[in-house]
Amino acid sequence: MADVAAEAHVSVKTVSRVVNHEPGVRPDTAERVKAVIERLGFRRNDGARLIRQGRTFTIGLVVEDLANPFYSQIGAAVEREARIRQHQLITASAEGSPTRERAVLEALIARRVDGIVVVPAGETPSADPTVEASGTPIVYMDRPVRGATNDTVLSDNQGGVRSAVEHLVAHGHRHIAFLGDDPGFWTARQRRESFVSTHRALGLPGPPRVSMGPHTTTSIRDLLAVWAHDSDPTTAVITGNNRVTLAALHAMRDLRVSLSMVGYDDFELAGLLDPPVTVVHQDPAAMGQKAAQQLFARLLGDESAPQTVVMATRLIVRASGTRRGGPAR
Amino acid sequence: MADVAAEAHVSVKTVSRVVNHEPGVRPDTAERVKAVIERLGFRRNDGARLIRQGRTFTIGLVVEDLANPFYSQIGAAVEREARIRQHQLITASAEGSPTRERAVLEALIARRVDGIVVVPAGETPSADPTVEASGTPIVYMDRPVRGATNDTVLSDNQGGVRSAVEHLVAHGHRHIAFLGDDPGFWTARQRRESFVSTHRALGLPGPPRVSMGPHTTTSIRDLLAVWAHDSDPTTAVITGNNRVTLAALHAMRDLRVSLSMVGYDDFELAGLLDPPVTVVHQDPAAMGQKAAQQLFARLLGDESAPQTVVMATRLIVRASGTRRGGPAR
Numbered sequence: 342m343a344d345v346a347a348e349a350h351v352s353v354k355t356v357s358r359v360v361n362h363e364p365g366v367r368p369d370t371a372e373r374v375k376a377v378i379e380r381l382g383f384r385r386n387d388g389a390r391l392i393r394q395g396r397t398f399t400i401g402l403v404v405e406d407l408a409n410p411f412y413s414q415i416g417a418a419v420e421r422e423a424r425i426r427q428h429q430l431i432t433a434s435a436e437g438s439p440t441r442e443r444a445v446l447e448a449l450i451a452r453r454v455d456g457i458v459v460v461p462a463g464e465t466p467s468a469d470p471t472v473e474a475s476g477t478p479i480v481y482m483d484r485p486v487r488g489a490t491n492d493t494v495l496s497d498n499q500g501g502v503r504s505a506v507e508h509l510v511a512h513g514h515r516h517i518a519f520l521g522d523d524p525g526f527w528t529a530r531q532r533r534e535s536f537v538s539t540h541r542a543l544g545l546p547g548p549p550r551v552s553m554g555p556h557t558t559t560s561i562r563d564l565l566a567v568w569a570h571d572s573d574p575t576t577a578v579i580t581g582n583n584r585v586t587l588a589a590l591h592a593m594r595d596l597r598v599s600l601s602m603v604g605y606d607d608f609e610l611a612g613l614l615d616p617p618v619t620v621v622h623q624d625p626a627a628m629g630q631k632a633a634q635q636l637f638a639r640l641l642g643d644e645s646a647p648q649t650v651v652m653a654t655r656l657i658v659r660a661s662g663t664r665r666g667g668p669a670r
Numbered sequence: 671m672a673d674v675a676a677e678a679h680v681s682v683k684t685v686s687r688v689v690n691h692e693p694g695v696r697p698d699t700a701e702r703v704k705a706v707i708e709r710l711g712f713r714r715n716d717g718a719r720l721i722r723q724g725r726t727f728t729i730g731l732v733v734e735d736l737a738n739p740f741y742s743q744i745g746a747a748v749e750r751e752a753r754i755r756q757h758q759l760i761t762a763s764a765e766g767s768p769t770r771e772r773a774v775l776e777a778l779i780a781r782r783v784d785g786i787v788v789v790p791a792g793e794t795p796s797a798d799p800t801v802e803a804s805g806t807p808i809v810y811m812d813r814p815v816r817g818a819t820n821d822t823v824l825s826d827n828q829g830g831v832r833s834a835v836e837h838l839v840a841h842g843h844r845h846i847a848f849l850g851d852d853p854g855f856w857t858a859r860q861r862r863e864s865f866v867s868t869h870r871a872l873g874l875p876g877p878p879r880v881s882m883g884p885h886t887t888t889s890i891r892d893l894l895a896v897w898a899h900d901s902d903p904t905t906a907v908i909t910g911n912n913r914v915t916l917a918a919l920h921a922m923r924d925l926r927v928s929l930s931m932v933g934y935d936d937f938e939l940a941g942l943l944d945p946p947v948t949v950v951h952q953d954p955a956a957m958g959q960k961a962a963q964q965l966f967a968r969l970l971g972d973e974s975a976p977q978t979v980v981m982a983t984r985l986i987v988r989a990s991g992t993r994r995g996g997p998a999r
Binding site for chain 2: 399406407408410412413414416417418420421424427429430431432433434445448449452587590591594608609610612613614615626
């Protein structure tokens with residue numbers, strides 16, 4: 342109730358009145374309180390129901406690396422959803438290793454967490470009998486798990502890259518390259534595929550220029566040194582995620598070339614760079630919130646068929662895609 | 671053992687041989703394995719001892735906001751220390767509210783976590799009887815709690831600001847201003863005090879120019895519009911933390927002034943801005959690691975007097991402090 346009151350900017354007493362259908366609350370205030378209650382997933386009897394079912398009031402979150410802003414924003418959002426519902430969140434990093442991920446999942450299940458949100462390290466289903474037999478609700482996010490029948494929250498990777506290519510083409514670019522992350526990641530392959538198919542659909546010249554990672558500043562510098570100076574010079578690049586964007590920005594600075602660019606993933610200082618960096622924004626906080634909400638729906642007894650939600654991305658246009666690139670000017 | 675093996679780039683069998691003093695391991699390899707064991711805090715019988723003592727193998731971490739890079743780096747470091755010791759980490763955000771912090775602490779204690787690392791929201795000791803009576807080991811970090819007799823890990827805030835002022839003075843600045851964060855934070859006040867005392871010690875002209883936050887881009891823009899253009903124009907600013915740095919960078923861009931600057935807290939793109947931003951780096955990952963290590967020492971029976979560790983900061987010199995500032999050039 343305190344969370345609802347704070348969120349709706351009213352007193353706890355007012356929230357109590359609305360919940361218990363008591364008089365003395367203005368209709369528009371009541372509407373606002375109801376909207377917040379709906380949004381926060383607050384239900385008067387949820388807590389009691391969960392206790393009756395022998396729950397531990399903990400959920401788990403397994404990500405690759407909490408220090409990466411993409412994952413820390415997911416973590417903050419999942420933790421908030423848990424806290425609002427009086428649950429605690431156990432976070433664990435798998436550091437990209439499916440083996441470690443399995444160990445972490447088993448430990449969470451041994452701890453009897455009520456449910457788990459997982460950004461999977463690999464794509465093979467967790468055939469691990471402990472995980473399967475536990476019946477613990479699991480929601481996957483960011484990357485699907487092949488053969489798994491779990492709720493899954495994804496981002497529209499293909500649409501995101503398509504919007505980046507279209508933006509660059511609309512500003513006169515014809516020679517666009519794609520710098521992807523490690524193709525071991527499903528998201529990296531989705532984005533590459535979208536780049537190749539959009540390149541073809543828009544009739545851009547030549548075979549699509551693609552280099553998948555893992556990338557470093559050095560590897561990108563070597564690529565750009567060739568691509569920016571051959572007979573059909575690349576004038577713009579699209580990066581595959583925040584890690585690659587950072588390496589590409591350093592590489593361009595080192596080479597003193599200023600290609601046009603659209604980065605995948607928004608980042609805090611994008612607007613302060615020269616030029617400000619246009620990005621595909623996939624809103625990790627909203628993805629984390631959605632995944633947690635789906636998990637809590639299951640914990641409250643939702644037995645409908647598993648669903649996959651694909652969340653839209655948004656192109657944030659600043660300036661880096663709109664100027665013609667080339668060697669240092 | 672698997673963690674030690676991975677870290678030392680040897681097989682688990684080799685680690686086992688070293689631990690059990692079996693032959694067949696080259697001396698330099700054995701040394702490396704021992705160093706990793708020491709560093710990771712791995713002890714053969716720790717787990718057994720903890721189980722005998724009825725531990726739950728969970729620790730808690732309470733911070734202000736996991737999505738802020740300062741806290742997410744602390745979170746990743748504490749989680750890693752916990753994982754290495756087969757503990758799980760429950761993270762919780764107090765969002766700067768002492769009331770919420772107390773609720774979160776009580777919930778962690780009710781859950782019987784073995785210990786808690788807390789970045790305190792306020793400065794008054796947790797006189798809460800539940801927290802006190804539980805006897806749960808608590809390590810405070812970043813900010814001390816008045817009257818508390820807990821282990822505490824702090825950063826050298828005063829030394830950090832002093833190094834920033836001295837750097838600017840060494841590059842010819844005499845009119846330096848300090849833009850602090852909310853004086854409700856102990857760290858913000860420490861940094862302000864250091865600015866004022868260093869200003870005096872170095873004999874800089876006039877009363878020190880200080881404005882404490884919370885700051886926004888607008889509030890800083892208004893200040894700089896005055897300070898940069900009066901009879902003794904401010905030529906350099908020191909910001910009080912990563913939030914203020916970001917607001918100040920936006921404000922200077924909006925005003926098209928380019929004052930010299932030293933930011934408090936390093937940030938990922940500092941080197942890519944024009945000019946690259948000189949910062950005071952306080953290494954939140956190292957602070958989180960240290961706090962977790964102190965907590966685990968207590969869990970393993972260390973009953974020595976509580977200690978306060980003050981970790982050094984480091985000035986990372988890029989270019990923003992070395993040029994003379996002023997109105998747009």
